[in-house]
Amino acid sequence: MATPIELLQNEVKAELGDSVTIIVLGASGDLAKKKTYPALFGLFRNGFLPKNTHIVGYARTGMSHQDYLERITQYIKPGDNNEHKSKIEEFKKITSYVSGLYDKDEAWQGLDNAVKKSENDRKIPSGNKHRIFYMALPPSIFIPVAKGVKKNVYGHEGVNRLIVEKPFGMDSESSNHLAHELGQLFKEDEIYRIDHYLGKEMVKNVMNMRFANIFFSNVWDRNYIDNVQITFKEPFGTEGRGGYFDDFGIIRDVMQNHLLQVLSLIAMERPISTDAEAIRDEKVKVLKCISPISLDDALLGQYVAANGKPGYLEDETLKNKESRTPTFAALACHINNERWEGVPFILKAGKALNEAKVEVRIQFRHVPGNLYGGSARNELVMRIQPKEAVYMKFNNKQPGLSYQTIQTDLDLSYHKRYTELSIPDAYESLILDVLRNDHSNFVRDDELEAAWKIFTPLLHKIDGKNKKSAEGKDSGDDLKITTYAYGSRGPAELDEFVKSHGYDRTNAHYSWPHQSVAALSNKL
Incomplete structure (x- = not known):
């Protein structure tokens, strides 16, 4: 009989197979370094990420690959054994960083090229090039970022999922506007509005x-x-x-x-x-x-x-x-x-x-x-x-x-x-x-x-x-x-x-x- 962990792993495999690309938008921000990347490391350490996973960070901040790695791992809880340290080193190998603006098509196309290169390097077959976009961003740029993603980085050879952080607007009018704009770009079943209390x-x-x-x-x-x-x-x-x-x-x-x-x-x-x-x-x-x-x-x-x-x-x-x-x-x-x-x-x-x-x-x-x-x-x-x-x-x-x-x-x-x-x-x-x-x-x-x-x-x-x-x-x-x-x-x-x-x-x-x-x- 499968254990609870194995059942969850099987559910992920049934959805995504052995491969996925996770794109963290706003990768240089506080939310990404304090919450998103430590959570992704936890899933990696416990075997919940598909075997052929790559994580791409994207933000306006220009930084070296080494600076990026230091930034995204600084809030991962330190372990007192060699296995934990080894896992962190393995995690670093499955992530990379792309710098670019949020309002320029050329920048988004640069991100898309980096994702395509990663997918090709990992030999992911057509139909399995799944992409998950995590918007670790301030709400003021949700809409332009969503437009840039849909126009330039949306995958057509696999599933796409968009994670949106709160706040979802300031009142009924602004919330409805945001919902309408996102709804024009992504299907409702592609959107995950995340309230971490749930x-x-x-x-x-x-x-x-x-x-x-x-x-x-x-x-x-x-x-x-x-x-x-x-x-x-x-x-x-x-x-x-x-x-x-x-x-x-x-x-x-x-x-x-x-x-x-x-x-x-x-x-x-x-x-x-x-x-x-x-x-x-x-x-x-x-x-x-x-x-x-x-x-x-x-x-x-x-x-x-x-x-x-x-x-x-x-x-x-x-x-x-x-x-x-x-x-x-x-x-x-x-x-x-x-x-x-x-x-x-x-x-x-x-x-x-x-x-x-x-x-x-x-x-x-x-x-x-x-x-x-x-x-x-x-x-x-x-x-x-x-x-x-x-x-x-x-x-x-x-x-x-x-x-x-x-x-x-x-x-x-x-x-x-x-x-x-x-x-x-x-x-x-x-x-x-x-x-x-x-x-x-x-x-x-x-x-x-x-x-x-x-x-x-x-x-x-x-x-x-x-x-x-x-x-x-x-x-x-x-x-x-x-x-x-x-x-x-x-x-x-x-x-x-x-x-x-x-x-x-x-x-x-x-x-x-x-x-x-x-x-x-x-x-x-």
Whole structure:
């Protein structure tokens, strides 16, 4: 019987045979060196790349082959054995670099000639000259690069796949424009819109938990669940990226994509199969049921100096010193369907907070006619990072002579339970999905359109007020941006906000014992 690894290798072979050329566009950038190339090396080391693979880096930066190799390997985790070092040397032999502009046909043709030469040198037969294009680029040049690729480098003797990094636009209009332009150049099944959160182990586990366990599937609705919180916390501020961040804000940067993807997996109906399109159909359906978020369902904040750290407005790269761009947001989403009517989904995300954490917290309703009236609600928590875990808070008798009810946990901490297994990086997992031609964990065009409709009205209100403040005009009082101290839990109003949407912290004195960063349950 084939092992799980062999099954995946067979799927790649069935799709691509023994050969593929991977072209990394923007190969000199931070994303490529920090994420793309380490992920490609991980796939190479574990035998997931076809035997006859070549990786071509392309960017405007002029550099020697040796400089290129040093750049793309500097973030590969060092190994302490000769086998690892030998693998890195082998990896270097299957990659090369071409320098060229993004807006000149002659430059793209130079890249195409380099790819053709590599294909000929590797003796790849016609029909097997597969090309995968990874756009590790800023969104401002997605369209011209896609046009250059399609006109000059698109392969006609094999399959073509285009990986596009977020952000996918700034609002509904810009996103639809990008989708239209890409759709004119590539077929939808050739496009892989990558949101790396969909490659994270615990996010990929949501469907297994929901649909492979009868006790979850039977309580997964408004009759048993009171509220759902999806939390993203970073312990650092913009710190030199204020100019970039001010154009996007925390909602575009994290919530419209990462957190909404998690929400759709938590809330969608059971798909008819595990086929990629069946899964994405259900995600689109549930997103279409979510009302656009209003200011009444939003708590917006911006961090200020504290604990020796500068505030957001003190970032030297920030041009608009009157900026009203949120660095923290708590938003309540309402899903208008039979399963979830009346259950708020609270998305929370912020920078410069007290810890690094991403998790889903599902709080169940109180037990009807509870004999032990003072007992806390049950909660199911899925920790996405750091240190993946699933745990269930439930009520139990205090051991010993006491009859007091206490809260305890059923705990699955991955780093304790799965000591023999290594969890791959999200990018590694998603690039493998591209090789396997599995679209399950990528964003479809209609899914993207439905997602932007939820956030665009709120974003336009924030953008309008921010523009007025930058021009020195009165920005109005209808957009309240509260402040919070660098290193805190967030705005002081947060507790009241989540309480107003149903979250009950009464008698919640339990702390998860295996939590690695800070006491967990009572610090949300």
